Amino acid sequence: MPVPDVTIPHPATAAGPTTDTAAERERILEVADLHVDFATAAGLVRAVDGISYSLGTGEALAILGESGSGKSVGVRALMGILRDPNSRVRGSVRFHGEELVGAGDGLLRRTRGERIAMVFQDALSALNPVMSVGDQIAEMFRTHRGMAWGDGRRRAIELMERVAIPDARRRVDAYPHQFSGGMRQRVMIAMAIALDPEVLIADEPTTALDVTVQAQIMELIMELRQERRMSLILITHDVGVVAEVAERLIVMYAGRIVEHGATLDVYDAPGHPYTRGLLASIPQLDQRTDRLDAIQGTPPDPLAMPPGCAFHPRCPFVEAVCRVDVPPLRAVQPDRDSACHFAEAVIDAG
Numbered sequence: 026m027p028v029p030d031v032t033i034p035h036p037a038t039a040a041g042p043t044t045d046t047a048a049e050r051e052r053i054l055e056v057a058d059l060h061v062d063f064a065t066a067a068g069l070v071r072a073v074d075g076i077s078y079s080l081g082t083g084e085a086l087a088i089l090g091e092s093g094s095g096k097s098v099g100v101r102a103l104m105g106i107l108r109d110p111n112s113r114v115r116g117s118v119r120f121h122g123e124e125l126v127g128a129g130d131g132l133l134r135r136t137r138g139e140r141i142a143m144v145f146q147d148a149l150s151a152l153n154p155v156m157s158v159g160d161q162i163a164e165m166f167r168t169h170r171g172m173a174w175g176d177g178r179r180r181a182i183e184l185m186e187r188v189a190i191p192d193a194r195r196r197v198d199a200y201p202h203q204f205s206g207g208m209r210q211r212v213m214i215a216m217a218i219a220l221d222p223e224v225l226i227a228d229e230p231t232t233a234l235d236v237t238v239q240a241q242i243m244e245l246i247m248e249l250r251q252e253r254r255m256s257l258i259l260i261t262h263d264v265g266v267v268a269e270v271a272e273r274l275i276v277m278y279a280g281r282i283v284e285h286g287a288t289l290d291v292y293d294a295p296g297h298p299y300t301r302g303l304l305a306s307i308p309q310l311d312q313r314t315d316r317l318d319a320i321q322g323t324p325p326d327p328l329a330m331p332p333g334c335a336f337h338p339r340c341p342f343v344e345a346v347c348r349v350d351v352p353p354l355r356a357v358q359p360d361r362d363s364a365c366h367f368a369e370a371v372i373d374a375g
Contacts, residue, residue, distance in 0.1 A: 050081030050082045050083065050084055051081060051082045052079045052080070052081055053080060053081065053082055053120065053121055053223060053224070053256065054079060054080040054103075054118070054119070054120050054141075054224060054256070055079045055080075055117070055118075055119045056076065056077055056078050056079070056099075056103065056116070056117070056118050057077045057116060057117040057118075057119075058075050058076075058077055058115075058116040058117065059073055059075070059076050059077070059099060059102060059103075059114070059115070059116035059117070059118065059126075060073055060074060060075055060113075060114070060115040060116050061073035061095070061098050061099065061102045061107070061112060061113070061114050061115075062112070062113045062115075063109060063111055063112050063113075064111040064113070065111065065328075067328050068328050070327045070328060071280055071327065071330075072095050072098045072280055072327065073095040073098055073099045073102065073280050074095070074279075074280035074281045075116070075281065076095070076099060076277070076280075076281065076282050077282070078275055078282070078285065080224065080256050080258060081256065082223075082256060083254055083255070083256055084256050084257070084272060084273065085250065085256070085257040085259065085270055085271045085272050085273070086256075086257065086258050086259070086271060086272070086273045086274075086275065087258075087259045087260075087261060087266075087267040087270065087271035087273070087274050087275070087288065088100075088258065088259070088260050088261075088275045088277060089261060089262065089264065089267055089274060089275065089276050089277070089303070090262065090276060090277035090278055091262055091278070091324055092262065093324055093327070094277040094278055094279065094280065094324070095277055095279075095280040095281075096228075096260045096261075096277055097146075097228050097229070097260055099277075100143070100226050100228060100258060100260060102114045102118075102126075103118050103125065103141075103226075104137060104141065104143055104226070105125060105126075105128070105133045105137070106137075106143075114126055114127075120136060120140065120141065120224075123136075138165060138169060138219075138220050138222070139169055139220045139222060140222055140223050140224065141222055141223070141224040141225075141226065142216075142217040142218065142219075142220070142222040142224070142225055142226070143217060143225075143226040143227075143228060144210070144213050144214055144217045144225065144226070144227045144228065144230045144246075145213060145228055146228050146229035146230065146232040146233075147232065147233075148201070148206070148209035148210045148212065148213045149201060149202075149206075149209055151213060152201040152209065152212065152213070153201075154200065154201055154202060155200075156200075157197065157198045157199060157200055158181075158185075158196070158197065158199060158200070158201060158204070158212045159178055159181040159182070159185070159197030159198055160181075161212070161216060162177075162180070162181035162184055162185070162212070162215055162216050162219060163177030163178050163180065163181045164177070165177075165216060165219040165220055166180050166181075166219065166220075169220055170220075178197065180219070181197055181215075182194055182197050184215040184216075184218070184219055185197060185211075185212070185215055187215070187218075188211040188212075188214050188215045188218075188245060188249075189211065189245065190208055190211050190212070190215075206233060206234050206238070207234055207238035207241065207242065210230060210231075210234065210242055211242070211245070213230075214230075214242075214245060214246065214249070218249055218253065218255075221253060222255060223255060223256060224255065224256045224257075224258065225246070225249075225250065225255045225256070225257050225258070226257075226258045226260070227246055227257065227258070227259050227260065228260040229260055229261060229262070230242055230243070230246065230259075231243060231263070231266070239266075243266060243269070243270060246259075246270075247269075247270060257270070257271075259271055264303055264304060264306075264307055265307065267288060268288060268292060271288050272287065272288060273285075273286070273287055273288060274286060274287070274288045274291050276291070276297065276299065276300045276303070278299050278324075278335060278336055279324065279325055279327070279330065279335035279336070280327070281335070281354075281364060282354055282362075282364065283297045283299055283300070283336070283354070283363065283364045283365070284296055284297040284299070284300045284362065284363050284364070284365075285354070285361070285362040285363075286358075286360055286361040286362065287360060287361075290358070290360075290361060291361075292304060294372045294373075294375060295371065295372070296357050296358070296361060296362075296363035296365065296368045296369075296371055296372045297336075297363045297364065297365045297368065297371060298336060298340045298341060298342050298365065298371055299320070299336050299339075299340075301371060301374075302318075302319075302320035302339075303320070305318045306318055306319055306320065320339055321339050322338055322339035323339075325338070331348075332348060332349060333346070333347050333348045333349045333350055333351060334347045334348075334350075334351060334352050334364075334365070334366070335351075342365075342367050342370065342371060344366070344367065346366055347366055350366070352364045352365055352366045355368075357369060357372065358372070
């Protein structure tokens with residue numbers, strides 16, 4: 026399964042110039058051994074199985090993987106917004122040294138929105154259908170800043186104009202259903218940046234949008250990140266988007282991190298067969314083909330995980346050890362980690 030040659034813009038250039046390496050930046054967010062389990066009638070689902078990573082000041086980090094890999098559940102646990110009463114979160118999430126897992130409502134309220142904000146993938150579901158979009162944006166200022174109604178409304182109009190919603194002064198009183206999908210997502214972004222957070226989490230922000238609108242939304246997020254010097258966590262399954270936005274990349278599969286490193290390094294020579302398969306599935310504009318290369322098989326059933334490496338039933342590099350031993354996430358190169366018994370051979374395969 027050869028990895029195609031693709032022209033990939035340097036993430037630092039695409040998202041704006043950077044002068045510090047990830048190692049030199051202050052770590053403002055540290056996730057350590059995070060687990061999220063769901064108790065179901067059929068058994069225990071380990072949606073997130075012991076992930077660890079950090080985020081530096083002004084850094085853009087992408088978390089990539091198929092649906093069901095644990096990407097969104099992990100960041101919702103980080104934000105403390107898992108609503109399922111059958112969920113259990115273990116591990117540590119520290120923001121500027123303050124522990125968020127198990128924190129009280131007061132700390133979580135001060136953190137969410139003001140310091141860490143999130144753009145959800147389904148804006149229509151995330152927005153209140155019976156409140157005007159202007160009132161929903163202004164509510165951020167009234168709740169967190171004690172701002173008067175009129176002042177909050179003025180700030181809402183300013184933010185709507187900043188995210189390029191046309192005729193904001195008139196549309197501030199419109200309701201979510203009166204906006205297109207792309208415009209609703211812009212409203213969500215306006216709400217997310219209202220209080221100038223340090224970290225913006227974008228959870229599949231372009232889902233269900235057409236290609237042109239997807240590009241516009243990602244361009245807006247990148248502009249705002251540079252303008253406001255925010256750190257960014259981008260949750261996505263879109264390999265191409267990651268190349269344009271993120272300096273560093275985490276790849277998840279079956280609830281675990283299977284690869285981590287600088288985006289360019291991972292794309293040049295993936296160190297896990299799953300990452301290699303994702304990159305091989307990118308269509309090439311300069312090549313004619315009847316079908317795309319696809320990863321064989323399907324993701325494992327979370328209630329019946331295979332023994333050993335969860336990816337081994339789909340892996341072209343599989344050996345006997347893969348069917349028995351779970352490979353740990355280990356350093357395979359400077360600033361490169363892989364959870365594969367044969368990571369070095371995968372990297373050498375090019």
